Amino acid sequence: MEVTVISEGIEGSLHPVTAQLLGATSSLGGGITVLCPGGVGAADAASISGVSKVISVEGECFMSYDCSAWSKSLAPLAKGDLVVASASSVGRELAASIAAIRGIPVLQDVTGLEEGFAVTRPIYSGKAIEQITITPPCSITLRANSFDAAGSGGNAEVSTVNQSADVTVAVKQALTKAGEKLDVAEADIIISGGRGMGDPANFSKLYEVADILGAAVGASRAAVDTWEEIPHSMQVGQTGKTVTPNLYIAIGISGAIQHLAGMRTSKYIVAINKDAEAPIFGVADYGIVATWEDALPVLKKELAALLSN
Amino acid sequence: MRALPRERSGNMAYEALDFFDIDSLLTDEERMVRDMVRDWVEDRVIPNIEESCRDGVFPDEWRVEIGEMGILGAPLKGYGCPGLSYVAYGLICQELERGDSGVRSFASVQGSLAMYPIWEFGTEEQKEHYLPKMASGEWVGCFGLTEPDYGSNPGDMITRAEEEGDHFIINGAKMWITNGTIADVAVVWAKLDGEIKGFIVEKGDEGFSAPEMKGKHSLKASVTSELVFQDCKIPKSRILPNVKGLKGPFSCLNNARYGISWGAVGAAQSCFNSAREYSLSRIQFGHPIASFQLVQNKLSWMLREITKGQLLAYHMGKKKDDGSWIPEQISLAKMNNVDMALEIARMSRDIHGANGILDEYPVMRHMANLESVKTYEGTHDIHNLILGRHITGIQSFTREP
Amino acid sequence: MGIAVLLKQVPDTTAKISVSDGRVDESAVSKWSISPYDEYALECAIQLKEAGYGDVVAITCGPQRSSKALTEAAAVGADSLVHVLVDGFLDSLQVQSLLSAAITKFESEVVLCGKQAADTNSGSTGAGVASLLGFSCVGVVSDISIEGGVFSATRLGPSGLEKIEASAPCVFTFDKGETELRRPNVRGIMMAKKKPIETVSSADLGVDLADSPLIVDSHSSPPQKPPGQKFEGAESVPLVVEKLRDEANVI
Numbered sequence: 001m002e003v004t005v006i007s008e009g010i011e012g013s014l015h016p017v018t019a020q021l022l023g024a025t026s027s028l029g030g031g032i033t034v035l036c037p038g039g040v041g042a043a044d045a046a047s048i049s050g051v052s053k054v055i056s057v058e059g060e061c062f063m064s065y066d067c068s069a070w071s072k073s074l075a076p077l078a079k080g081d082l083v084v085a086s087a088s089s090v091g092r093e094l095a096a097s098i099a100a101i102r103g104i105p106v107l108q109d110v111t112g113l114e115e116g117f118a119v120t121r122p123i124y125s126g127k128a129i130e131q132i133t134i135t136p137p138c139s140i141t142l143r144a145n146s147f148d149a150a151g152s153g154g155n156a157e158v159s160t161v162n163q164s165a166d167v168t169v170a171v172k173q174a175l176t177k178a179g180e181k182l183d184v185a186e187a188d189i190i191i192s193g194g195r196g197m198g199d200p201a202n203f204s205k206l207y208e209v210a211d212i213l214g215a216a217v218g219a220s221r222a223a224v225d226t227w228e229e230i231p232h233s234m235q236v237g238q239t240g241k242t243v244t245p246n247l248y249i250a251i252g253i254s255g256a257i258q259h260l261a262g263m264r265t266s267k268y269i270v271a272i273n274k275d276a277e278a279p280i281f282g283v284a285d286y287g288i289v290a291t292w293e294d295a296l297p298v299l300k301k302e303l304a305a306l307l308s309n
Numbered sequence: 310m311r312a313l314p315r316e317r318s319g320n321m322a323y324e325a326l327d328f329f330d331i332d333s334l335l336t337d338e339e340r341m342v343r344d345m346v347r348d349w350v351e352d353r354v355i356p357n358i359e360e361s362c363r364d365g366v367f368p369d370e371w372r373v374e375i376g377e378m379g380i381l382g383a384p385l386k387g388y389g390c391p392g393l394s395y396v397a398y399g400l401i402c403q404e405l406e407r408g409d410s411g412v413r414s415f416a417s418v419q420g421s422l423a424m425y426p427i428w429e430f431g432t433e434e435q436k437e438h439y440l441p442k443m444a445s446g447e448w449v450g451c452f453g454l455t456e457p458d459y460g461s462n463p464g465d466m467i468t469r470a471e472e473e474g475d476h477f478i479i480n481g482a483k484m485w486i487t488n489g490t491i492a493d494v495a496v497v498w499a500k501l502d503g504e505i506k507g508f509i510v511e512k513g514d515e516g517f518s519a520p521e522m523k524g525k526h527s528l529k530a531s532v533t534s535e536l537v538f539q540d541c542k543i544p545k546s547r548i549l550p551n552v553k554g555l556k557g558p559f560s561c562l563n564n565a566r567y568g569i570s571w572g573a574v575g576a577a578q579s580c581f582n583s584a585r586e587y588s589l590s591r592i593q594f595g596h597p598i599a600s601f602q603l604v605q606n607k608l609s610w611m612l613r614e615i616t617k618g619q620l621l622a623y624h625m626g627k628k629k630d631d632g633s634w635i636p637e638q639i640s641l642a643k644m645n646n647v648d649m650a651l652e653i654a655r656m657s658r659d660i661h662g663a664n665g666i667l668d669e670y671p672v673m674r675h676m677a678n679l680e681s682v683k684t685y686e687g688t689h690d691i692h693n694l695i696l697g698r699h700i701t702g703i704q705s706f707t708r709e710p
Numbered sequence: 711m712g713i714a715v716l717l718k719q720v721p722d723t724t725a726k727i728s729v730s731d732g733r734v735d736e737s738a739v740s741k742w743s744i745s746p747y748d749e750y751a752l753e754c755a756i757q758l759k760e761a762g763y764g765d766v767v768a769i770t771c772g773p774q775r776s777s778k779a780l781t782e783a784a785a786v787g788a789d790s791l792v793h794v795l796v797d798g799f800l801d802s803l804q805v806q807s808l809l810s811a812a813i814t815k816f817e818s819e820v821v822l823c824g825k826q827a828a829d830t831n832s833g834s835t836g837a838g839v840a841s842l843l844g845f846s847c848v849g850v851v852s853d854i855s856i857e858g859g860v861f862s863a864t865r866l867g868p869s870g871l872e873k874i875e876a877s878a879p880c881v882f883t884f885d886k887g888e889t890e891l892r893r894p895n896v897r898g899i900m901m902a903k904k905k906p907i908e909t910v911s912s913a914d915l916g917v918d919l920a921d922s923p924l925i926v927d928s929h930s931s932p933p934q935k936p937p938g939q940k941f942e943g944a945e946s947v948p949l950v951v952e953k954l955r956d957e958a959n960v961i
Contacts, residue, residue: 009868010868011869064867065867065868065869066846067837067840067847067848067849068840068841068845068846068847071837071841088868089833089849089850089866089868090868092826092832092833092834092837093833093836093837093847093849094837095834096802096832096833096834096835096836096837096838096841097837097838097840097841097847098841099802099803099834099838100802100803100806100837100838100839100841100842101841103803104803104923105801105802105803105804105922105923105924106802106803106832106834106838107802107832107924108830108831108832108833108834109831109832118927122831122932123734123829123830123831123929124721124727124734124828124829124831125723125828125831126932127727127931127932128727128729128734128929128930128931128932129929129930129931129932130926130928130929131926131927131928131929131930132924132925132926132927133924133925133927134923134924135923135924136923137923138923138924145955145959146959168846168876168877168880169846169847169848169874169875169876170874170875170876171867171872171873171874172862172872172873172874172875173872173873174869174870174871174872175864175870175871175872175873176870176871186886189960189961213961221669237669238669238670239359239668239669246960247954247958247960247961257587257590257591257664258664258667258669260590261586261590264590267958267960268935268954268958268960270950270954276940281938281940282592282938283938284938284940285935285938285939285958286938286939286941286950286953286954286958287938287939287940287941288940288941288942288943288944288946288947288950289940289941289942289943290942290943290944290946290947291944294943294944295944295947298944298945298947298948299947299951302947302948302951303951303961306951306955306961307961324740337778337781337903338899338900338903341781341782341785341894341899341902342896342899345893345894345895345896345899348893349893377893377895378893378895378896379895379896379897380896383896391896391897392900393896
């Protein structure tokens with residue numbers, strides 16, 4: 001079957017997820033055409049293995065993001081039996097718009113692809129998994145880091161098409177985020193400190209890691225009660241906030257029942273504590289018995305390296 | 310401090326115990342009203358109540374928001390009042406008291422004890438003047454019956470009113486008055502020529518003051534006051550013309566007691582939920598304490614009592630709605646439900662172990678509150694004797710025949 | 711002129727989701743609610759109405775129980791209520807066709823909806839409906855205002871937060887907004903009780919729901935997490951970070 005991949009750009013370059021889109025679909029047989037909106041990353045896309053050809057789609061409308069304009073421009077070129085994009089915000093919108101234009105259905109946030117042609121995807125925020133059999137033509141978007149990236153060594157032909165569409169959404173102003181601290185109750189990732197941090201000033205080290213992760217910083221009741229500098233709004237626990245992030249990192253927190261009540265249902269829990277018997281290890285998916293002074297700098301370094309890629 | 314988007318905030322849904330599916334008996338309107346109040350309590354009371362309790366404060370924002378919801382004077386019709394069913398009124402009390410008995414007391418007093426007597430016994434002018442602003446929460450009301458020396462025996466009250474030209478002069482004192490210090494309007498019962506009559510006293514009236522009573526261990530997030538009348542002068546138009554004797558205050562109390570029978574269920578549900586969750590998380594001897602037989606016995610008893618109490622309150626509500634009720638039925642509902650709620654609070658505290666004494670958990674706050682709820686609006690024992698009189702035809706309140 | 715709000719009724723996001731016989735067990739869902747991002751859209755629609763833009767028509771596509779979502783919308787100020795009554799699985803194209811037909815029937819030129827529904831978590835409806843109707847599409851907005859017939863909105867675009875302008879006809883999909891959906895009050899609830907719901911079928915809308923090329927094979931519960939792993943010393947941190955990326959997929 002013919003596949004069209006809509007590549008993803010980031011700050012003027014090809015987003016690494018594009019290679020994953022190729023990796024996922026190259027085994028389906030048939031040719032793969034990569035469309036590069038605004039020509040972003042076209043040359044890099046051509047060097048991914050498995051790509052049959054790259055179309056650099058250029059036009060005025062690609063100066064800023066306008067879903068209807070982009071999809072109107074891309075749809076005539078997205079002729080595959082399968083139209084694939086990344087499940088990013090833009091990827092989903094484009095896949096959905098192009099699918100509607102073509103009169104085909106779209107399935108979003110796919111985490112598994114099988115012959116046959118079946119897809120697996122999470123639903124209800126991951127509380128269940130859905131398996132659907134598709135009869136193409138269809139559009140799908142793939143969740144990042146669910147599929148292996150295709151390697152390099154490709155040498156596809158890049159052609160350029162000038163195809164703009166009317167822009168009806170005008171970008172007036174870029175807004176800088178006011179640097180507000182992310183609220184504990186809203187974050188996907190939380191890193192919390194307890195009395196084991198020793199001094200409220202040491203919470204700055206948690207903020208450094210939080211910044212790398214895009215996480216919020218929380219605290220145990222013990223920390224809030226002991227130190228004025230740690231406000232109640234950061235408290236996670238029975239009388240603080242109940243949180244269910246994807247990842248909860250507890251540093252220097254023993255894991256008293258009141259704290260557990262607030263974070264026990266987090267998807268994944270990492271605990272760093274120097275006391276091997278601390279109750280927090282009873283709920284942690286990954287427990288590290290170490291002092292935070294030793295472990296935290298290593299964590300910061302590893303995360304910085306991982307997330308800059 | 311409004312709700313965070315529920316998809317991200319991770320708060321586990323409050324599932325109110327409803328073992329015999331009372332929910333299926335409710336109308337859509339009753340359910341929507343209940344859910345509206347439940348959401349408000351979840352958003353605004355639960356996160357703030359422990360602090361309010363510690364500080365001994367009833368936050369004014371709650372008065373405003375309760376007013377905005379339009380739930381004050383729930384079963385009253387006309388004059389800007391909600392005109393809801395008695396079942397809806399009960400559900401409102403249940404949800405408020407699941408938060409805190411003090412919050413529910415604010416609404417009970419406002420609706421059943423201050424708005425109701427004006428609605429039932431007042432003149433058209435009085436109804437039009439007071440009720441709309443009380444329904445919106447703009448004016449707070451209170452109810453002055455109990456005195457320092459006259460609680461269960463209100464009939465012998467000594468607060469008295471005397472005619473003087475175009476005015477009444479009131480002398481005396483009332484005690485244990487919820488909302489008193491913040492009230493704009495006080496419905497005061499005093500003897501005029503030896504007969505109990507109702508009078509509307511307003512904040513600012515000459516000779517009237519309402520100092521707050523401090524040092525409470527119970528209903529800390531509620532304002533409890535004395536009402537002091539020292540040659541308090543009010544215009545004659547302030548008398549409630551259409552009632553005399555104890556019948557007046559008692560009919561108000563019946564409405565409030567009915568609401569309390571539901572409110573107690575709410576407090577019990579809160580204590581039950583907390584005990585259940587705690588017992589499932591607390592590990593001792595390698596097992597959650599919910600796996601121990603003695604704990605299951607307690608939880609099972611709580612389930613039974615709450616279920617019975619719910620059915621009692623619901624049926625009482627239906628009878629209030631169709632008019633086929635008698636006051637003794639309300640006495641039974643109030644005393645039974647408050648009694649079981651207090652026992653459940655104590656038992657729940659026991660299940661929480663030492664943790665139960667912290668305000669991390671709501672149980673001891675409910676327990677302390679319910680001591681007041683057991684005493685006010687007719688003590689447990691007074692209701693006992695009301696039923697005793699009903700059963701036997703013989704009153705045993707006093708030594709005289 | 712008028713505002714259409716697309717609402718989806720979903721299991722309350724705090725409700726337990728259980729799977730039985732290869733399907734999510736809907737009968738076990740204790741509470742159904744308006745999808746959270748749709749609530750922000752509804753709040754914005756009511757604010758636009760209060761600013762004089764026009765009446766609000768609330769539209770939902772779903773089985774009988776979905777009508778409750780419309781009553782909830784009426785309780786906070788929606789003027790008209792439309793229930794596209796359907797049962798069973800619908801694919802994105804089918805849903806979007808039905809909703810587009812309903813929007814056209816009500817002649818709305820501004821459509822607000824949540825950026826994604828809490829059950830499918832897909833986020834296709836807004837963009838798909840915009841394409842079918844030929845409307846502009848602005849996704850992931852947190853607030854909208856209108857002046858002189860032009861909408862200003864804050865959206866989270868690929869480069870970050872931006873202020874954009876667009877005009878009707880337009881679809882806006884909502885992220886967490888500036889204001890939470892207002893609470894209803896008793897008066898709203900009692901008036902909502904009296905508000906009629908217009909129920910339409912796919913035939914009424916002239917939409918032919920041909921068989922979908924998608925078939926749901928099964929639902930399953932997510933795999934059990936393996937038991938917790940414990941490591942000694944700070945040296946184990948790099949290994950844990952790797953596992954967080956590869957095993958847990960959380961970073």
